[in-house]
Amino acid sequence: MNEDADDALPEGYPHEWEADVVLRDGSVAQVRPIRPDDVKLLQEFHERQSDESIYLRFFAPLKHLSDREAERFANVDYRERVALVVEAGGRMVGVARYDRLTGPDGPRAEVAFNIADDFQGRGVGSVLLEHLAAIGAEAGVREFVADVLPQNRKMLSVFTDAGYAVHRSFDDGVIALSFRIEPTEQSEAVRAAREQRAEARSMRSLLAPASIAVVGVGADPNGVGRGVFEHLRAGAFTGQLYAVNRHQHDELPGVTIHPSVTQLPGPAELVVIAVPAAEVLNVVEDCAAHQVKALVVMASGFAEAGPEGEQRQAELVRTARRHGMRVAGPSSFGVINTSDEVRMNASLAPEMPRRGRFGLFAQSGALGIAVLDFADRRGLGLTEFVSTGNRADVSGNDVLQSWIDDESTDAVGLYLESMGNPRKFSRIARHLSTQKPVIVVKSGNSSYGVPPGHRVRQTNTPPEAFKSMLRQAGVIRVHNLHQLFDVAQLVVNQPIPRGPRVAIVGNSHALGALAADNAVSSGLQITHGPINLAAECTPEQLEEAVEAAFADPEVDSVVTAFMQPAIMQGFWLAKSLATVAARHDKPCLTTFLGITGITEVLSATDPDTGDERFVPSYAVPEDSVRALAAATRYGEWRATERGAPVLRDDIDRDAAESLVDGVLAASPDGRPLTATEVGDLLAAYGIEVWPSTPAHSADDAVEAADRIGYPVVVKSVSPLVRTQPVTAVRADLTNAAAVRDAFTALDERLAPLHANRLVVQRMATPGIPCILATGEDPLFGPVVRFSLAGAPTEVMGDLAYRIPPLTETDVRDLINSVRAAPLLHGHGGAPAIDRAALEDLIARVSVLAEDLPDIASLELNPVNTHAGGLEVLGASITVAPPPVRTDSGRRSLPTA
16 A cells, blocks of 8 residues: 555554455455445445345345445444455455444444355455454454344354354344354364465465466577476476467467467466566566466565565565465475376476475575475475465465375475564464474574565564474474485385384494484484394395394384495395385384485385385484484374363453553553552462562661561562672571661672662572563564573573463473473472472463563563472563564465
């Protein structure tokens, strides 16, 4: 929207409600707040509706909307009266609104929907309900009500199928509905499932189109467009293929070159645009006119090229989405689908990769050849390959959604240069990881090294938070492409390990020792061997030794390492190894000197399924064991019941939101909360903070101690004391003299550091102090942090991170992730702390962080943990207007 259009908008127009969304059929539409200038669009929308649709919406045969009626609908205040419209292809296809029933602070609102006849069944109503509910919840609405005619089954299903608990009553021929709109486990599951189906459907036009046009096919055999066209022909693309070039009037041998997409004799579901950046937008307009569904833009010169390119890229995405198209690129290397039903090599790769069961995604166009070459040299076949370049529209999240339901893809790998929506990635990857391995290479980290042209919000979290997010989602994180394919060739071709117990068998003591040393250092357990056969061992001897390793019930995986004494003897050894491995459901991998990757030499037929099984071979034992360790950790994650996000029933969200709203109303830029406000906010989430009394003199300290009751502690609450090697607390003070002496000593010691902010507090049970914190990050959203107070945090940097929402398993993993965790479990004979109490506190903080994005920072320090429970002895909270979360409670594509 341009500046002139912005000037014409009403005051308070909520730009943040604008969103591009994917509908059920995979097309793209736009959701936005209604505007006063929508009067004509509303009237045109009404005129297109059938008599039945009009009657079902208005309970009367309202043939026309008068100017007065349309103006009343189009003018809202965006709080008591809210209305959204959906546009597709430049026309209005849906309208939804709510009107508060009990004033500005009322918890209920009446909702109504009207969906274009030709867009019913495409998920427009579901999208509008999601967005209205999220907007209403943010504004304090708690319940939606609606009157629906009994014959309006489609609208009834919009409410009931959304996962809400809908209450019905029938009166005077109308069904009265009511339902609470706060997210529930069921409604969130429904939203995620709908999003996944829609986004996966939108990828089918990109990955399995029935027809393709390549724009930019010229006479020059070295041209990009000509190359892609020839690659599609050489790969035997099964659909209709067209060549387009507005500057080319001569035909290629056997090929008709069309001057424009609009002049194609048939539909083009996917268009590959291989023209200079300056010409791309014109081609996109032609594609819109021809009702193309997906684009691959190979040209560079967009956001990576500076402000002019950024503007060009934004216009590209806006135009494509306005007309329902998805875009891979710019700077895309292309897309590949090796299935026999498609056989699409719409890429710069000269040869179609071999067919396999591994899906591969890479942002970098420049690395496209390298990624495919790695797969080829390993003998690893692919199902699909997608390169998104600048990922202006299609991202790794979209492709992951597609792979969730793809039965031909057994594992997926992603080479990521940046991540625009890590919250959504975490949610999708966790879902996919429960079914198949997800392997990720992330160049740089979440804070640095973002390529030019990639839209990424700045993050305040350290790289460890990104690593924790991947572990939490079950993602296998590797450091380079070499390791990505090391892991891939194992998880694609062998069962996932059930545990860490390993057998080692080989005919080289040196190779076996290397494998054993690396296994131990990688956290694996050697429970069988190493078994060292003679260098000149026979296939029968090898088979007997490996069979014994598989048969051992204390073995989860078999690692082998062999030298080839002679070419033919090595061949028979390899075949024997593969034959034994194919008979068992435990993973087997090898270092077979002279053989690397996936090869027929190390293959055999599974006697149960009849499928061909491969034993992956690695250049050195270190590579094989590292891959096995990664797969083992993934197997352990997958075997652990993750559960649903934690919830607590005794939470007063309304009180917490009211407190935060009140603070921000008076301080729009935000501020730290007072001690009373901190206590009230945490109390709303069932968290009690022990009070403390500031003391500015020894007399103040004694007076406070007398009032609190002995024993007490005197301590500094200055943040500076964390970084200083001084004792800032005096505990177990049982009388006034002890309090006076403690205050005087601390005041004198800390005064030179300007750290003498002293308080008096009731003496707690001696325990282990911990720190629990959270904050709203512009990129990640809420991030929960846990550590043990003192040296583990300040000196060792021993902190653990998790991204809400957390499950009970995530909470336990968060505690166990810190290296100092043994101190909590009774290390050295000390009593173990009350884990249940600590887990409950972390769960409550995680729910608070998820509920309240206005919490810029929250720190509970110290949390005194011990065998009898815990006490929160200190707390600080700062609130501030948050950035819009990248993965909010309503479906939305990234902004262009």
